[in-house]
Amino acid sequence: MQKDNENRIIVDHVYKTFNVYLDKANSIKEKLLFWKRNKKEKREVLKDVSVTIKNGEAVALIGVNGSGKSTLLKLMTKIIYPNKGRITTNGKLTSLLELGAGFHPDFSGRENIYFNASIFGLSRKEIDSRLDQIIEFSELGSYIDNPVRTYSSGMYMRLAFAVAINVDADILLVDEILSVGDQHFQEKCINKMKELKEEGKTMVFVTHSLGSARELCDRAVWLNKGIIQMDGNTDEVIDAYIKETT
Numbered sequence: 280m281q282k283d284n285e286n287r288i289i290v291d292h293v294y295k296t297f298n299v300y301l302d303k304a305n306s307i308k309e310k311l312l313f314w315k316r317n318k319k320e321k322r323e324v325l326k327d328v329s330v331t332i333k334n335g336e337a338v339a340l341i342g343v344n345g346s347g348k349s350t351l352l353k354l355m356t357k358i359i360y361p362n363k364g365r366i367t368t369n370g371k372l373t374s375l376l377e378l379g380a381g382f383h384p385d386f387s388g389r390e391n392i393y394f395n396a397s398i399f400g401l402s403r404k405e406i407d408s409r410l411d412q413i414i415e416f417s418e419l420g421s422y423i424d425n426p427v428r429t430y431s432s433g434m435y436m437r438l439a440f441a442v443a444i445n446v447d448a449d450i451l452l453v454d455e456i457l458s459v460g461d462q463h464f465q466e467k468c469i470n471k472m473k474e475l476k477e478e479g480k481t482m483v484f485v486t487h488s489l490g491s492a493r494e495l496c497d498r499a500v501w502l503n504k505g506i507i508q509m510d511g512n513t514d515e516v517i518d519a520y521i522k523e524t525t
Contacts, residue, residue, distance in 0.1 A: 338483050
């Protein structure tokens with residue numbers, strides 16, 4: 280049995296560094312002529328980050344560009360792995376990190392629903408039973424049978440979101456993609472996420488929209504230069520963040 284207070288995500292003293300190449304040679308000729316140029320610099324994106332997210336919490340990750348928010352979200356999905364420390368997730372996880380990731384451009388939206396939902400672990404029968412509500416939520420209408428390479432970024436987002444919210448995951452991770460598309464659909468997505476929150480789903484939400492964070496999340500984690508500057512009540516954290524950055 281799932282306990283109400285069970286920890287869904289545990290980030291335990293996590294460090295993440297990336298190698299950034301400076302003056303990188305782009306051709307064989309450049310490599311031969313400027314072989315000393317290929318220097319690399321190690322950049323520490325996350326520095327000893329620890330955070331625990333409980334079952335049913337909706338948590339906003341906020342901070343300026345380059346503060347480590349999206350990197351932390353990718354670590355939670357295990358797209359990338361920490362250099363030091365450990366991340367544990369408990370429960371079925373779905374994510375909306377990169378727009379249209381997992382979509383095959385030459386297949387239709389309908390076919391991509393099957394591909395994408397199967398990645399999240401749904402059987403053909405389960406997808407069949409949810410197909411109509413996925414298509415209805417996406418508002419793509421007849422475009423659902425067009426190749427997704429013909430879709431705009433907003434149409435991609437609609438389809439990706441419609442699939443992700445219909446796979447019965449325990450944990451939903453969302454990166455800034457809700458900024459894509461029209462106001463109507465953004466509001467629709469926020470309202471759906473509120474419903475999922477009421478159902479007891481756990482959500483981690485990276486956003487620059489502080490209004491959306493206040494509306495959706497009861498907790499915020501402020502990342503600054505790879506460290507946690509503040510973690511607590513959403514309004515208190517956002518007020519402190521605004522005071523510091525304006």
